[in-house]
Amino acid sequence: MLEIKNLHVKIAEEDKPILKGIDLVVPKGEVHAIMGPNGSGKSTLAYVLAGRDDYEVTDGDILWNGESILEMAPDERAASGVFLAFQYPMEIPGVAGLTFLRTAANAVRRKRGKEELTTPEFMKLVKQKAGELNIDVDMLKRPVNVGFSGGEKKRSEILQMALLEPTLCVLDETDSGLDIDALKVVSDGVNALRSPERAMVVITHYQRLLNHIVPDKVHVLAHGRIQRSGGKELALELEKSGYAEFGEKAA
Amino acid sequence: MTVAVMKTKAEQSFAEGFSEVQEKLPGSTAVRAIREEAAQRFAELGLPHRRIEEWKYTDLRNQVKDALPPRSGEKVAMTIADVIVALGPLAHVDAHRVVFVNGSHRPELSSPGGLAGVNIQSLASALETAEGGNAAIAGIASQHSDAVMALNTAYMSDGAVVQVEAGAALDKPLMLVHIRAGKAPCFAAVRNVIEVGAKASARIVEAFVSLPGAAGDGQINTVTQVNVGEEAVVTHVKVAADAGEGVTHLSNWMSRIAKSAEYRGFQLTQGVNLARNQIRIDFDGEDAKLDLSGVFLGRGSDHIDTTLVVDHAVPSCESRELFKGVLDGNARGIFQGKIIVQQAAQKTDGKQMSQALLLSENAEFDSKPELEIFADDVVCGHGATCAELDKDLMFYCQSRGIPAEIAKVLLIESFIGEAVDQIDDEAIGEAVMAFARGWLS
Numbered sequence: 225m226l227e228i229k230n231l232h233v234k235i236a237e238e239d240k241p242i243l244k245g246i247d248l249v250v251p252k253g254e255v256h257a258i259m260g261p262n263g264s265g266k267s268t269l270a271y272v273l274a275g276r277d278d279y280e281v282t283d284g285d286i287l288w289n290g291e292s293i294l295e296m297a298p299d300e301r302a303a304s305g306v307f308l309a310f311q312y313p314m315e316i317p318g319v320a321g322l323t324f325l326r327t328a329a330n331a332v333r334r335k336r337g338k339e340e341l342t343t344p345e346f347m348k349l350v351k352q353k354a355g356e357l358n359i360d361v362d363m364l365k366r367p368v369n370v371g372f373s374g375g376e377k378k379r380s381e382i383l384q385m386a387l388l389e390p391t392l393c394v395l396d397e398t399d400s401g402l403d404i405d406a407l408k409v410v411s412d413g414v415n416a417l418r419s420p421e422r423a424m425v426v427i428t429h430y431q432r433l434l435n436h437i438v439p440d441k442v443h444v445l446a447h448g449r450i451q452r453s454g455g456k457e458l459a460l461e462l463e464k465s466g467y468a469e470f471g472e473k474a475a
Numbered sequence: 476m477t478v479a480v481m482k483t484k485a486e487q488s489f490a491e492g493f494s495e496v497q498e499k500l501p502g503s504t505a506v507r508a509i510r511e512e513a514a515q516r517f518a519e520l521g522l523p524h525r526r527i528e529e530w531k532y533t534d535l536r537n538q539v540k541d542a543l544p545p546r547s548g549e550k551v552a553m554t555i556a557d558v559i560v561a562l563g564p565l566a567h568v569d570a571h572r573v574v575f576v577n578g579s580h581r582p583e584l585s586s587p588g589g590l591a592g593v594n595i596q597s598l599a600s601a602l603e604t605a606e607g608g609n610a611a612i613a614g615i616a617s618q619h620s621d622a623v624m625a626l627n628t629a630y631m632s633d634g635a636v637v638q639v640e641a642g643a644a645l646d647k648p649l650m651l652v653h654i655r656a657g658k659a660p661c662f663a664a665v666r667n668v669i670e671v672g673a674k675a676s677a678r679i680v681e682a683f684v685s686l687p688g689a690a691g692d693g694q695i696n697t698v699t700q701v702n703v704g705e706e707a708v709v710t711h712v713k714v715a716a717d718a719g720e721g722v723t724h725l726s727n728w729m730s731r732i733a734k735s736a737e738y739r740g741f742q743l744t745q746g747v748n749l750a751r752n753q754i755r756i757d758f759d760g761e762d763a764k765l766d767l768s769g770v771f772l773g774r775g776s777d778h779i780d781t782t783l784v785v786d787h788a789v790p791s792c793e794s795r796e797l798f799k800g801v802l803d804g805n806a807r808g809i810f811q812g813k814i815i816v817q818q819a820a821q822k823t824d825g826k827q828m829s830q831a832l833l834l835s836e837n838a839e840f841d842s843k844p845e846l847e848i849f850a851d852d853v854v855c856g857h858g859a860t861c862a863e864l865d866k867d868l869m870f871y872c873q874s875r876g877i878p879a880e881i882a883k884v885l886l887i888e889s890f891i892g893e894a895v896d897q898i899d900d901e902a903i904g905e906a907v908m909a910f911a912r913g914w915l916s
Binding site for chain 1: 867870871872873874875876877878879881882885886890892893
């Protein structure tokens with residue numbers, strides 16, 4: 225279970241607060257959507273969960289399975305089950321996709337006390353998972369995400385997620401830059417990972433992703449706080465009314 | 476009018492040392508005369524210092540404190556197993572080895588027999604004969620303006636004289652192995668002379684390594700002359716990967732590329748406290764191609780200088796340079812790249828890039844690209860970058876569970892990998908990468 229308690233966050237080298245007291249509980253097995261206008265702090269929340277050090281937590285706590293993760297380095301969080309699918313996945317020139325995936329998968333397995341995957345085991349697993357996401361394994365011989373289209377990058381994120389077997393998945397604007405077909409493939413990939421053992425936080429500006437990944441709860445984040453929470457119908461309501469009631473002009 | 480300058484201790488020791496060992500150095504009477512002339516020239520010039528423009532970042536007069544004695548006459552007991560240990564990852568490259576220890580050829584440690592299509596002789600024996608001596612010292616007179624090269628001419632004790640027959644295609648690389656060994660610190664001056672005939676193809680590796688337990692200090696002065704014949708294809712790799720704390724490595728490559736030939740050069744420098752890698756390339760014929768790249772890795776007080784001059788004297792040649800450095804601690808990296816495009820050299824295509832990754836606040840990288848273009852129909856460009864490890868990439872890797880230390884190595888490997896990839900021989904490329912990986916861990 226993810227518990228976010230009175231979380232206050234600012235950019236490390238500035239004084240301006242971004243998150244001003246977030247309270248949120250996401251039990252295992254549930255998918256929670258976080259919606260909100262641009263600049264409301266959605267991506268900041270995603271980065272803080274993953275442990276990016278550009279941000280400073282000034283108050284509050286984040287508990288994952290009852291333990292605070294604030295003091296943990298990003299790789300330790302990943303080992304404990306946290307995974308962030310980036311809004312803008314990074315390109316790593318010179319590092320082959322397969323090398324990257326295998327290094328990551330085995331680093332996480334080591335920390336979880338599991339045997340490392342042998343090359344044949346790893347290749348079998350990658351081929352299977354990549355196939356489910358319509359990713360050509362040959363693409364993974366190229367440097368990580370270099371020369372990938374927007375849709376390919378997002379699918380590559382979901383492939384990483386599938387291989388690392390996280391228990392807390394945070395998806396930051398996974399729908400941005402996707403056409404309708406790619407959105408379907410990515411959503412199917414995410415839905416395949418839904419399980420009673422997994423909690424998911426889906427961050428999005430638009431409701432359309434939530435037609436594919438149907439959330440158990442929807443929260444509206446604006447001005448650094450959760451302003452409203454409700455069922456999946458809240459997303460539809462926002463689609464009609466926009467974020468105007470939260471002090472934002474329609475996009 | 477010249478102003479008398481006080482000789483430094485090192486300059487005096489090099490001068491006195493020469494008169495002590497000169498009788499023992501190999502060579503015919505003609506060679507002896509040339510040595511003396513060079514020693515005289517060195518005495519006049521002294522060690523290069525920062526007021527000489529090309530040496531402004533590397534002040535040898537200040538940085539070389541003393542001359543170590545040459546010990547080419549003393550034989551350090553070694554076995555082939557020792558050679559393999561000293562070679563490290565390069566031992567895995569299936570090559571024909573010619574081994575030198577502290578500046579002396581050691582046939583018993585070298586690969587037996589010959590290599591088809593090549594004539595290999597030791598420089599020491601070549602210098603004794605009129606013909607060999609002439610080949611080995613051809614062009615030396617014109618090199619006397621450089622004090623480091625003059626020092627080499629005066630002291631050169633051995634090296635390889637290699638002639639690849641026209642049309643020959645060497646089935647394995649030729650590896651010239653220079654090992655520093657023994658408890659006594661020493662100075663070694665070696666010279667390799669490589670002649671590759673027309674339409675021949677060859678891969679040549681120079682390794683400057685040390686045997687575990689060798690003295691921490693050492694001085695190497697090496698000169699390699701390469702003549703690439705018409706339509707020949709030559710890969711030339713130098714690996715200077717020492718383990719001493721106080722090793723000075725002064726190196727000169729002088730390569731001439733004939734018409735329609737292709738020359739690919741690569742240099743790795745690591746574990747060397749003070750390095751000056753000078754490279755001089757002359758295009759002798761049209762439609763020739765040059766690909767020059769390198770990686771330098773420094774930490775502590777390491778100082779690694781790459782200074783190259785590429786002279787496009789003829790039309791329609793292509794030159795590429797890519798040098799990458801990783802600098803930690805107080806290390807300093809220098810890259811000076813001068814590309815000359817003479818008036819006749821129309822249709823020249825030249826590109827140069829130098830990049831450094833600084834791992835600490837005190838590391839420094841100085842880059843000085845110089846383009847001297849006298850022709851009007853050319854494409855030439857250069858660039859230089861200097862950066863820290865990308866924080867966003869580090870976070871991305873870590874968020875995938877990769878610990879910071881491994882992520883760092885992964886990103887550094889990818890950074891230098893681009894230059895190592897220029898080596899068009901997989902086994903040699905892998906060995907170079909393995910050296911770098913060893914340095915990183």
